[in-house]
Amino acid sequence: MIIPAHAEVHLPLTVEGVLRTAEHHARLSDWGRDQSFLLGLERLVAAAEAFGPTPALRAAAHNWIVELLVMRLHMVQDENRHPEILAQQIEKPLVVLGLPRAGTTILYDLLSLDPDSRAPREWEIVRPWPAPEVESFGTDPRIGQLQDSYDSILAISPEMNDIHRLDATQPGECNSIMVHHFASPNFAALLAVPDYDEWLISLDRVPGRYPAHKRILQQLQWRGPKGHWVIKAPVHLLDLEGLLETYPDAQMVWTHRDPVLTMSSISSHIYALQKALGSGMEKADIGAAQWRNWRKALLAGTRTRTEIPAVEQAILDISNRDVIVDPVGTVERIYAHFDRPFSAEFAEGIRHFVRHHKGAARRGKHRHSLEEYDLNGEVIRRELDEYYQRFGHLCQTLDR
Template sequence: MIAVQEIGAFLANRLRIVDWRSRNPETATREIKAPLVIAGLSRTGTTILHDLLAQDRELHRAPLTWEVSRPVPPAAAEAYDNDPRIGTVQAEIDMGNQVMPDLMKFHPVGARLAQGCVRITASDFRSTSFPAQYRVPGYTRWLLNEADLASAYRWHRAFLQHLQTDEPPRRWLLKAPAHTWHLPALLAEYPDAVVIQLHRDPLRVMASVSGLVTYPRGAVSEGRTPAETAAEYAEPLLDAFARSEQARDNGLLPPDQVIDVRYRDLVADPLRTIRGIYDRLGTPLSASAAQAMREFLVVRPADTSPRYSFARTGLDANALRERLRGYQERFGVADEPLT
């Protein structure tokens, strides 16, 4: 039932946006210039960094959960913060939290919070949001190794153009761990994008992803243990780390288009890390934006608790360390304690 409802909603949003564009062809001329794209795998700090940077609304335009869920009509600029759809979407989120009451502890979601790109590309049915909820290993293999992601990123651009219909262009602030697998397609669509790539101990990432995916699947799909999920995700995650290195080796991500951030630095001092990002962008961090970020951290601090046990994955830590040594050395990623 949940899958049918979700798929129907993605299809309906796509049809509504296509219809809007057919009646408002000027939407397709809206410029998407040099988006700032947060990559890095799940549980590396991508969400908290996305949320913090989104507090600087003078410089950044992040897609928010409510407008990604209810994109038509595009929000009127003067009523953006008071759109009635905000309450509707928040009520749906609250209802979902009754089904999965602990999800907010792992991955905070709110109608007014920034939303990841996978909820946009889901309307093109090329999205890691599906295997994160449903056990569909054949789809996962197709998505990561066979699918042509060009159409997904074309749709992604059309979606952003739609959202900014009634406002002057600002720099889009985007986020999705899935971009790590699909950097060639991302940069083909947005060749001027600047990528912020987060890095964390890969074994902690594997443990966290295994635990995180197992939880929502228990509510909407076949029940799986963390070990079974880890076995399914281990090779795709190893492949993602390898693709991160390959993008540097083949020049796909030149130094002036990528900013590397270590998870340990982000959680130790978020504002210092963000100032470093702004320095790389050649943009000053305003006092008002910094204060908004501090206030956000008071309400939603970065989650540093070791919620997931590597031991429960059943994976061989020594063998994985050997395979990932080059990645960790290249990006200065230290081992974290494993439980």
Template sequence: MDPGRRPGSRSRMPNRIARRPEGGKMTKNRGPEFRQGDWVESVNALGKGLGDDGRSMISLDPNVVMAAAVENTGLSDFGDDDWFVEPLYALCKALELTLLGRVMARHEVQLLLQNRLRIEDTLKKNPHILDEPIENPIFVCGLGRSGTTVLHELLSEDPAHRVPQLWEMRHSVPPPETATYGSDARIGVADREIALLDKIDLDFSTMHINAGDKPNECIFLFGLQFLGDFFLGQYNVPSFIMATATKDLTPVYAYHKKVLQLLQWKHPGERWVLKCPAHLARLDFLFKVYPDARIVVTHRDPLRVMSSMSNLTTHLKAMRSEVPNAEGDMWAAAFGEKMLLDEYMALRDKLTDKADQIIDLRYQDLMKDALSTVRTIYTHWGLPFSDETQQRVRAYIDSHPQGQHGRHKYSFDDTGFDLAEERTKFAAYQERFDVPSEV
């Protein structure tokens, strides 16, 4: 694909929220409080001094970014599948950022493009990689804060399971190898990349813990196709939503599978265990590519987690933009939860032939007895739950008490919504999956 195939453009949006003061002081603006590193305002002031927030310094023209990726890698083939092109251009047009935000966005977009170039080059030189079998993968999905992360990490304790780590999804080539998997230099590279977030937002670690060698969401693989999910939680880009809202996502899952085949080529496992909340509403596309997939869905009171997810989203956007909209993020979280759960219920009614491949679990049961909940999954599909795996799961539980990294405080009261009205919206979901109310 030609990296210069379309011109890029950007739109200007007015600032709606004033910047926070220096010194890591706390202010409150239509939602969550922020404590930013003292240096952030100083960096962004450089862009303000130019009068364009750094647009003339850091280009996000997709043609420019694609050309830079080509120059950096010495490669030029982004693959025969050009599904990613339209959302890439839509994203770059929608971004409205501070100077620091532009640096972060440019890095993210260019890194994805460079990774894609290297993946395509590796597959071209080693076409047999696409013969790698992906059998009975397990996908964990559910609303944010419903236990998907802890369940994913508990399942990763089984030595038979292949779980994608952050570093290998961000820097996939050369493909990881078993002999050096735990010591690969790219782990440190990924650690340093994500460490910036904690330096920008001083409270971010209480909301989200990450590390280069930590099991992570396969949403990073969606980023290679520039699917909206990967960016919507980090950037204030409402116009970008429609770029992929009605598209057939089968090519996205097909590319997802290609990358898994590459990652397991020299470091295989018995089965993949993957996690991403967005799978919840896309099981039809997922099953087209992974017909023997096994789906684990976690369930929790949507009203309990609503403010937590909107708070996290607003923090992520505030790192990059001067136009975060806490009120809008709250409405988006409420709408998004309702849409995801309604679509999941509709898909369950539609995919009756896949009923045995889906298991529903409650957050309360996972928190009360994680070992028994994990055992339920193994029993449901007749998988061996070895003594070694049980010991490793127990060790994980003992070493990961809730709140060990600080508490992310959130409450339904923060939403400003009417409790009875919102409860009515989710009544059918809670009744169907026996989800207890927590507020």
């Protein structure tokens, strides 16, 4: 940990307090030219105060925020000392889109198996400073530190592995990258701060979020392994135009699965996380928040494609069913669409992974229902009619 375990937690939480604490620990005070991160920081701190988390959660929130700020200070120092960091080119990133629980993770895993790819790993996303290096990439102590944290969660809530595996070396999501800009749904999922969640989803665009996202990838690419970037986050659906402005040659794959089948799964995932961390909200409240958020995301993504031809041209649509039934063929189709070379080595890597994944999937069953989270399938279909009209033919999945 960057912040000592015995670090004092100042009450109440204030923006000034966490900024000064971070400066004290880092012994640095240059926050860089772009300080748009303060917008999300202010909202997060205010939401944590308003919701009144438990003392343990308050301490966790404080230390997490300060740790993020300490890393930001050090990364600003890095770029001041090494201007070549900001010259790093992020070219033709392959971006996985789609609702959570709609096959995005399995597709992300498959695309990350390409020997010529570079997917950011959980441990380096969580702590991108010091910059990861090729020589120590597989033995970096941050791997064990993060895995210890994950194991603590699994000790409390072992069913988490039936929902989403927790492995420090697995490909990490852009939600965790956006944490560094204080503009990520992870805060609401882990800390149960509904005011922050409502603020974040109310924005059509978060100032500075995608430039900050690129800055993290530059940090990881600078001294780390090279390859074409593969990244993933359902939240990208909310601002496809902003993503393309920062990565104009991005190649995007949108996986589709019936939202009626995904919404309770998403809610169950959030509930399990909050249960493990002691930040639980009522199931009905979780369901309402997730439906609000992902309804907006699906409609925003659908409408942006209609309104902006460049976004439409950058996206390939696939069915979650195709990923499950024919993973090699589906990935090969993606590569052909974007004119990328597809090697025999890559194909065999996919086959090997799928054999292992199928065996692991039989170890547990993730059980959930719409009714459990006060959700209604008819309402979902009615309010997402615009999405179903265009993509309904891709939503016929193995669940039926």
